[in-house]
Amino acid sequence: MSKYDVAIIGAGMSGLAAGIRLAHYGRRVVILDRHRRIGGMNSWYRRAGREFDTGLHAMTNFSPLGARGAPLGKLLRQLRLRYQELDLVEQNFSVIRFPQAELRFSNHPQELADSIGALFPGQVDGWLELRNRIREFPSLVLDDLPPLSARAVLAEHLSEPLLREMLLCPLMYYGNAREHDMDFAQFCVMFQSVFEQGLCRPRGGIRPLLQRLASRYQEAGGELRLGSGVRALHLHDQEMRGIELDSGESLEAEAVLSSAGYPETMALCQPEQRSGQLEIEAETSPMSFVEAIFVCKKPMPSKIGGDPTIVFHSDTMPFRYHCPQGLVEPSSKVICLPDNFAAPDPDWRERGESRIRLTRIASYQQWAKLDKAEYGQAKKETRDNMLRDLQAWFGGAVEEPVAEDLFTPRTIEKYTGRRRGAVYGSPIKRRQGRTPIDNLFICGTDQGFHGITGAMLSGVSMANHHFLR
Ligand SMILES: Cc1cc2nc3c(=O)[nH]c(=O)nc-3n(C[C@H](O)[C@H](O)[C@H](O)COP(=O)(O)OP(=O)(O)OC[C@H]3O[C@@H](n4cnc5c(N)ncnc54)[C@H](O)[C@@H]3O)c2cc1C
Structure with missing residues (x-):
């Protein structure tokens, strides 16, 4: 029976990024994915002689080469990838269009500020206050923060309801698992990723980036097993003891890091050991x-x-x-x-x-x-x-x-495998990536960071936090 330090469920962005960190530091690591192609929610396929990206609109968190302190630069250093390998191209500009008004934003935050100043001159001071509040908010800490309504915080700073709704529209569409409102911590993450840093796209679509991640992982010694779905996780005394694949094969690992989603992962545990079905239902967006x-x-x-x-x-x-x-x-x-x-x-x-x-x-x-x-x-x-x-x-x-x-x-x-096609996962995020099982952790969407860059950041931070300290 194979024995690993860490088995990762999922060869999407977060699983691959976590795998690179662990393999780079000499951990015996295997990535298991039910599909025969890497990428998870952001993969590619061929149809009518053309190559399509499954999900890609844009990557968030753009930063130019050499930008100091930028999340993208930090992420690439963690993954030992060169900026040029991503071959990123920037958005021209994007638009938020409501019947009454239209705002523009680009990868230069001043463009959005100018657009707001022109349409809502009375809101400029509130806009500056809001930006400062977002910058000071500890949205990236791994501690679970008390829930805070983004709508309520926006109303403290912006008296114009139309402007509030226009700001919420792109950020909810690109990263909100909740109906009606958004948690303010999530709002801050999305605000900085979309409005402050901006949008870009790997030239040629998602495939070159994914293939680079997979080869980086394998060069570092990681094992990638596609077509290897995990059917069950066997537990004993709050500890994961064994992994059963769809084929019936069993694997052993000291720990499992799952990017399949929190409710999806808990559903792999034996019924008598996992949280109740009701809880799993409530955790699906x-x-x-x-x-x-x-x-x-x-x-x-x-x-x-x-x-x-x-x-x-x-x-x-x-x-x-x-x-x-x-x-x-x-x-x-x-x-x-x-x-x-x-x-x-x-x-x-x-x-x-x-x-x-x-x-x-x-x-x-x-x-x-x-x-x-x-x-x-x-x-x-x-x-x-x-x-x-x-x-x-x-x-x-x-x-x-x-x-x-x-x-x-x-x-x-x-x-x-996302229950109910919930792209942004559970409405309840687990910043620490912990589950009730001692050696079972989660990364990716349900840990708290959405999108392509967010998922990679999550994989890196969970690998560092739980296995490399
Ligand atoms: C239609 C669509 C459009 C999107 N557009 C964008 C966009 O433009 N920009 C952006 O930044 N983000 C976009 N996203 C979101 C982004 O794709 C995700 O946030 C990100 O890819 C999540 O990565 P992940 O690794 O956390 O999870 P996933 O990509 O879901 O990876 C999880 C992997 O686990 C595997 N798995 C699940 N269960 C099992 C099991 N039991 N055994 C083995 N393997 C299993 C799955 O097959 C999957 O490969 C989009 C998503 C969708 C669906």
């Missing part, structure tokens, strides 16, 4: 999404002026961030134009095609109850509505796509 990807022959003309990279759009004020009654929440959307970064992906430029990704909030429960025929029909109707919506939005300039795809909360659950 109701927030999920549908996304349509359309590939068109011509570059997209913009209705906004310039070539925005991402548009966060709400038809309603206040912005509605909740699990909808129907399949899809119709009042808001995110439009991502992956070809509107500072430099195009070489493959797509050669093809002369451009891509649009349209994301809306969706209800897992509504999608889950459909039978096969109903599900196919609902996907088709959703696709048609989304294309019509884009045509209206771009003033009829979106032609019939030459390739396309649409995923639902069911797709996310199927391919990532």
Whole structure:
């Protein structure tokens, strides 16, 4: 029977990053993933002769080469990767669009400050106070912080409700597991990642970055076992004693670090030893999404002026961030134009095609109850509505796509194992990465950091905190 110091569940961003740290320091480490491809929620696939990213809109936490004290630079040093290996390209600019107003932001925080100053001149002092409060807030500590409502804190500093909603819209869409409100610590992390540092994209999509992470891990001596799902974790006296794979094979490890999600990980423990089913239910977020990807022959003309990279759009004020009654929440959307970064992906430029990704909030429960025929029909109707919506939005300039795809909360659950397709994991974060089992830890989304960069930071910090001190 194989014996490891640490077995990591999941070859996504957090599992790979944790694995690199542990292998680099000589730990006997294995990464186990049920899938045959690395990447988890942010992977890639081929369809109609083209390579698609499963999730990538943008990476947060951009910093230029050599920026002192920047989280991205610190992360890369921990992973022993050179900045140039990521080949990052920056966003042009992005837009938050409500019926009454439009704000712009880019990787220069002053652009958002100027946009706020122009639209909401009476809010400038409050905006500066809010930024200071966010900078001073200990949002990155590993201690569990008491819950604090982001809406309440925003209202202390900004008297203009429209501005508050406009700031919440992108940060909730890109990193909030809760309905209606957001924990202020999470708000601070997302605010700094998106508005202060900014958005970028690895040129050529997520695959080169993932492959670099996997080869860095293997060069350091780590073992990667794809197609190796963990079926159960065997416990004795609050200790994990054995790992059972889907194949029936057993593995032994001193400890397990799981990136599968907290409720998903606890569900692997034997029923009599794990927390109750009710607790597992309460720990699964109701927030999920549908996304349509359309590939068109011509570059997209913009209705906004310039070539925005991402548009966060709400038809309603206040912005509605909740699990909808129907399949899809119709009042808001995110439009991502992956070809509107500072430099195009070489493959797509050669093809002369451009891509649009349209994301809306969706209800897992509504999608889950459909039978096969109903599900196919609902996907088709959703696709048609989304294309019509884009045509209206771009003033009829979106032609019939030459390739396309649409995923639902069911797709996310199927391919990532995330219960109910909950992209941002449990609404309850465990900053310490601890579970009730002494030698079972979690990293990634449910530890508290979202997104590609956040997941890698989480993997690194959990590996350091629990195994390398
Ligand atoms: C559609 C979509 C779009 C997104 N867009 C962006 C974006 O533009 N920018 C951004 O920064 N972030 C984005 N995200 C979020 C980002 O992808 C995630 O936050 C990040 O990838 C999480 O990484 P992780 O390692 O924590 O978890 P995961 O990626 O979920 O990795 C967990 C891994 O564990 C494996 N696993 C689960 N259970 C088992 C088991 N029992 N046995 C073995 N293996 C198991 C899974 O197969 C998976 O590979 C998006 C996510 C989705 C779904």
